[in-house]
Amino acid sequence: MSKSIISKDEDYSQWFNELVIKSDLAEHSAVRGCMVIKPYGYSIWEKMQAALDQMFKDTGHSNAYFPLFIPKSFFSKEASHVEGFAKECAVVTHYRLKNDADGNIVVDEDAKLEEELIVRPTSETIIWNTYRGWIQSYRDLPLLINQWANVVRWEMRTRLFLRTTEFLWQEGHTAHATAEEAIAETEQMLNVYADFVENWLALPVIKGKKTANERFAGALDTYCIEALMQDGKALQAGTSHFLGQNFAKAFDVKFSDRENKLDYVWATSWGVSTRMMGALVMAHSDDAGLVLPPKLAPIQVVVVPIYKRQEELENISAFVSELKKNLHKRSIRLKFDDRDTQRPGFKFAEYELKGVPLRVAIGSRDMQ
Amino acid sequence: MSKSIISKDEDYSQWFNELVIKSDLAEHSAVRGCMVIKPYGYSIWEKMQAALDQMFKDTGHSNAYFPLFIPKSFFSKEASHVEGFAKECAVVTHYRLKNDADGNIVVDEDAKLEEELIVRPTSETIIWNTYRGWIQSYRDLPLLINQWANVVRWEMRTRLFLRTTEFLWQEGHTAHATAEEAIAETEQMLNVYADFVENWLALPVIKGKKTANERFAGALDTYCIEALMQDGKALQAGTSHFLGQNFAKAFDVKFSDRENKLDYVWATSWGVSTRMMGALVMAHSDDAGLVLPPKLAPIQVVVVPIYKRQEELENISAFVSELKKNLHKRSIRLKFDDRDTQRPGFKFAEYELKGVPLRVAIGSRDMQ
Numbered sequence: 025m026s027k028s029i030i031s032k033d034e035d036y037s038q039w040f041n042e043l044v045i046k047s048d049l050a051e052h053s054a055v056r057g058c059m060v061i062k063p064y065g066y067s068i069w070e071k072m073q074a075a076l077d078q079m080f081k082d083t084g085h086s087n088a089y090f091p092l093f094i095p096k097s098f099f100s101k102e103a104s105h106v107e108g109f110a111k112e113c114a115v116v117t118h119y120r121l122k123n124d125a126d127g128n129i130v131v132d133e134d135a136k137l138e139e140e141l142i143v144r145p146t147s148e149t150i151i152w153n154t155y156r157g158w159i160q161s162y163r164d165l166p167l168l169i170n171q172w173a174n175v176v177r178w179e180m181r182t183r184l185f186l187r188t189t190e191f192l193w194q195e196g197h198t199a200h201a202t203a204e205e206a207i208a209e210t211e212q213m214l215n216v217y218a219d220f221v222e223n224w225l226a227l228p229v230i231k232g233k234k235t236a237n238e239r240f241a242g243a244l245d246t247y248c249i250e251a252l253m254q255d256g257k258a259l260q261a262g263t264s265h266f267l268g269q270n271f272a273k274a275f276d277v278k279f280s281d282r283e284n285k286l287d288y289v290w291a292t293s294w295g296v297s298t299r300m301m302g303a304l305v306m307a308h309s310d311d312a313g314l315v316l317p318p319k320l321a322p323i324q325v326v327v328v329p330i331y332k333r334q335e336e337l338e339n340i341s342a343f344v345s346e347l348k349k350n351l352h353k354r355s356i357r358l359k360f361d362d363r364d365t366q367r368p369g370f371k372f373a374e375y376e377l378k379g380v381p382l383r384v385a386i387g388s389r390d391m392q
Numbered sequence: 393m394s395k396s397i398i399s400k401d402e403d404y405s406q407w408f409n410e411l412v413i414k415s416d417l418a419e420h421s422a423v424r425g426c427m428v429i430k431p432y433g434y435s436i437w438e439k440m441q442a443a444l445d446q447m448f449k450d451t452g453h454s455n456a457y458f459p460l461f462i463p464k465s466f467f468s469k470e471a472s473h474v475e476g477f478a479k480e481c482a483v484v485t486h487y488r489l490k491n492d493a494d495g496n497i498v499v500d501e502d503a504k505l506e507e508e509l510i511v512r513p514t515s516e517t518i519i520w521n522t523y524r525g526w527i528q529s530y531r532d533l534p535l536l537i538n539q540w541a542n543v544v545r546w547e548m549r550t551r552l553f554l555r556t557t558e559f560l561w562q563e564g565h566t567a568h569a570t571a572e573e574a575i576a577e578t579e580q581m582l583n584v585y586a587d588f589v590e591n592w593l594a595l596p597v598i599k600g601k602k603t604a605n606e607r608f609a610g611a612l613d614t615y616c617i618e619a620l621m622q623d624g625k626a627l628q629a630g631t632s633h634f635l636g637q638n639f640a641k642a643f644d645v646k647f648s649d650r651e652n653k654l655d656y657v658w659a660t661s662w663g664v665s666t667r668m669m670g671a672l673v674m675a676h677s678d679d680a681g682l683v684l685p686p687k688l689a690p691i692q693v694v695v696v697p698i699y700k701r702q703e704e705l706e707n708i709s710a711f712v713s714e715l716k717k718n719l720h721k722r723s724i725r726l727k728f729d730d731r732d733t734q735r736p737g738f739k740f741a742e743y744e745l746k747g748v749p750l751r752v753a754i755g756s757r758d759m760q
Binding site: 051053054055058059060061062063066067069070086087088089090091092093094095096098099100106110111112113114115116117118119120121122123129131140141142143150153154157163169173174176178190192365 | 419421422423426427428429430431434435437438454455456457458459460461462463464466467468474478479480481482483484485486487488489490491497499508509510511518521522525531537541542544546558560733
């Protein structure tokens with residue numbers, strides 16, 4: 025089969041790249057470091073999103089949406105934050121193109137922004153600038169908000185899903201009246217991530233705390249979950265940060281407590297990204313292809329008809345159509361592959377490559 | 393109540409702005425023309441998204457994700473396309489910040505991109521450049537893909553939801569073997585939009601075709617749905633474009649047909665955006681606040697307890713808790729507002745402002 029991939033024992037890194045591309049999860053785009061997530065890969069990401077989103081809502085969080093762009097000045101309000109991100113920022117400087125004298129499309133120098141805008145690498149600054157207007161009193165707390173978004177970090181060396189210039193993620197940003205509450209939230213969300221990765225990705229994780237050097241830029245403490253990959257290395261699968269009052273101070277977000285005293289708010293942020301797709305691939309797959317946990321598999325059962333005469337195919341089709349309806353009622357995702365352009369053996373290899381958990385061949389006698 | 397808004401007869405436009413802000417749907421951000429969608433507003437958008445997404449899947453479409461950035465050169469490959477969008481493009485020119493001699497954060501001139509990147513105002517160009525690798529034969533067609541994404545069009549005059557620099561939307565991009573199939577797809581998706589707006593927003597629409605001047609930049613035909621607002625004006629609520637072979641030619645996307653002849657692919661694109669949130673507000677609401685169709689209302693029933701003694705509140709709470717569980721099983725969203733910091737009258741006015749369809753007061757005698 026033309027789709028065969030290198031053995032993971034031979035070159036683990038190359039095996040990962042080939043598998044992601046040949047199983048139709050994602051590919052490199054024409055924009056350096058940015059990927060295209062293909063329908064098969066995106067369908068897995070959607071299932072991850074739906075499960076996580078429900079877990080966030082079950083723990084009292086709501087979704088909101090904040091701007092893609094962050095004014096440069098905001099970004100530098102928290103000293104260690106800008107230190108951590110300044111070297112990998114996409115910067116918007118102009119807002120118009122024009123035709124030059126030769127008819128080429130060029131940037132219109134007359135449309136230069138007074139203040140440059142950064143494409144968000146993370147949203148603490150714009151969110152805390154917004155929270156200043158939302159929080160006055162202890163009655164407004166806790167504020168428990170999540171955002172599903174795209175972010176950009178200009179990476180020099182990129183790998184599909186694991187490290188890309190643009191990636192998809194969720195970022196939770198919460199505000200609390202006390203340090204204890206904020207720490208409890210940080211720990212709660214780490215546990216949510218651990219539960220999710222264990223129950224949906226079927227991947228046990230180790231919970232831990234980062235050293236001072238590895239902490240998120242602006243955090244007092246960064247908790248993380250790490251999962252073991254088949255090459256014996258650990259992969260960071262999610263982080264949860266206790267931000268203390270750093271961002272509240274930088275953006276002047278105060279609240280009046282029950283005694284009517286003013287104090288700065290306590291903050292957390294936490295996120296997981298499309299990097300989890302990388303963890304999923306690296307954790308379970310083998311030289312024959314993806315191995316997907318049934319909960320996340322876009323196709324859970326594939327049925328391939330085995331027949332010689334057209335009449336046989338029609339009987340099998342009618343049988344499978346009924347079966348599909350019954351399984352659909354039980355939320356089981358079945359695909360019937362009746363293409364007449366490929367042989368059964370080709371189809372089986374393809375679905376093995378794509379990690380379909382259950383592959384079934386049905387011939388006339390099997391239906392009896 | 394402090395949240396009262398101007399009458400819509402007095403100033404329809406001002407009424408809309410005040411209502412959107414005071415009912416907690418959205419607000420202006422610190423970035424010119426960009427909005428923050430607040431949890432209450434985002435919750436309505438999520439319901440719109442879920443319903444539309446199911447309708448797209450029911451008509452055979454899959455979701456995927458394409459890069460936020462588009463190389464400037466791609467953008468100008470289809471002549472009328474760049475003409476239509478060049479004047480409102482956010483342009484990324486650099487990928488790093490640095491400290492200057494005075495310690496200020498400035499753009500690092502050494503990190504200038506060789507080719508500028510445009511923040512997508514729409515994705516035809518990057519998608520058709522990608523489709524070239526995905527389409528070889530008639531067997532690869534039709535290709536039916538949708539993307540949920542943020543886009544940026546640099547608007548000089550902005551209004552919350554109706555016209556913002558960044559907005560959220562979906563964009564469908566399909567590829568077909570014949571013009572007839574592509575036109576049928578264009579019409580099908582217009583009908584999906586019309587059904588959605590009528591059945592979920594409770595808003596009848598007129599379907600029509602744009603004049604040549606009003607067409608999408610690069611389309612042969614643009615179909616649209618328009619809805620009547622309370623000021624007697626029509627609001628465009630969705631568009632569906634027949635793109636002919638324009639983008640296939642610009643990006644050299646050919647397929648071999650059943651007779652093994654090569655031809656360019658036929659294309660459509662179609663989209664609706666957070667502008668629909670504006671249509672929803674403008675269509676039904678009144679001087680007292682939002683009026684939300686029950687299917688889209690984040691809270692469908694609010695219960696306000698009427699009591700004097702703490703013991704009464706406890707009885708009411710127990711009663712409502714049971715009621716809530718029963719309604720939850722039937723997917724009815726009930727909120728019990730037992731805040732002791734506000735009086736019932738204040739609460740009722742607040743939920744009227746927020747458009748909660750059913751507001752119920754429960755006292756001790758009501759439970760018998």
